Amino acid sequence: MTLSYAGNEDASWLQDVAVEKLELIIDQIEEDTRLLEDGEHVSGPSAQEYRDRVTQSAPFAGRVVTGVRNAERLLEQADPAVHHGQGMTCVWRAATAACRKAKLALGLPGADAPDETDCRSTCANLAYTDRDITDRDITELQQELVHLQADAADPLAPQPRRDRAAAQAAQHLTIIERHRDSATEDGRGIA
The missing domain is CATH 4.10.860 (DNA Excision Repair, Uvrb; Chain A)
Incomplete structure (x- = not known):
């Protein structure tokens, strides 16, 4: 229904999603970098991994994006897979994600991103920042x-x-x- 809303077969609005996601990731990296440089405290099992990913992702000089595929490719390179949630930050690694393991144990397909509704306090991917x-x-x-x-x-x-x-x-x-x-x-x- 949403792909052909009101009989219109033009699904070009989906292309905007990749660009918007790229902009979100870049803004998040800038904010994370600024806060770490200002001395933000990070704790939890993935605290060092969080610092490493933010530091490695920080240098973004900017690029001209002329097509959706370019935005998707840049997103793959720039995304540190850090997901800020309510009261926690997930430094996503599929192999150690407790929410993914729980789904797989139930015979459900494992996700490629965290499931905040099934987040577990024992997960090795968790980091807690001062914002959390x-x-x-x-x-x-x-x-x-x-x-x-x-x-x-x-x-x-x-x-x-x-x-x-x-x-x-x-x-x-x-x-x-x-x-x-x-x-x-x-x-x-x-x-």
């Missing part, structure tokens, strides 16, 4: 932690609900402690 975990986020996580701990200790709640609340509380606590500890270790604070 700010003081506001830490405060929110701590507030949620209090509620989750109360739910885990509620004797009237069914056992599966208490177990799930306890597991989520442990995840929240791990994220908070890991980011704070690594911020202290490298001498940087949390923004």
Whole structure:
């Protein structure tokens, strides 16, 4: 339906997607580079990989793009496969992606990009930046932690609900402690 909207067979608008994605990636690399240079703190299992990819992708002198295929080719070269999400950054590597492994275990096709809806706190691809975990986020996580701990200790709640609340509380606590500890270790604070 959308490829031939209202009977129009012209799908040239799809060509704009590649150019728009390239512009997004370039803007993101510039922002990531600027923040790292300003001392942004990064923690998590893929923190060093995040720094390396941003540093390697940073020098972009600009190019003239005259066709969609040129934009797609440039995108393949420029894309560091860093995906900023809510409360985390995924430094995508298909071989270590927990969301992809979970899909494959269920017999579903593995994706070529992260699935934020199935993100797992144990994933080796995760990095946490100051944009992901700010003081506001830490405060929110701590507030949620209090509620989750109360739910885990509620004797009237069914056992599966208490177990799930306890597991989520442990995840929240791990994220908070890991980011704070690594911020202290490298001498940087949390923004």
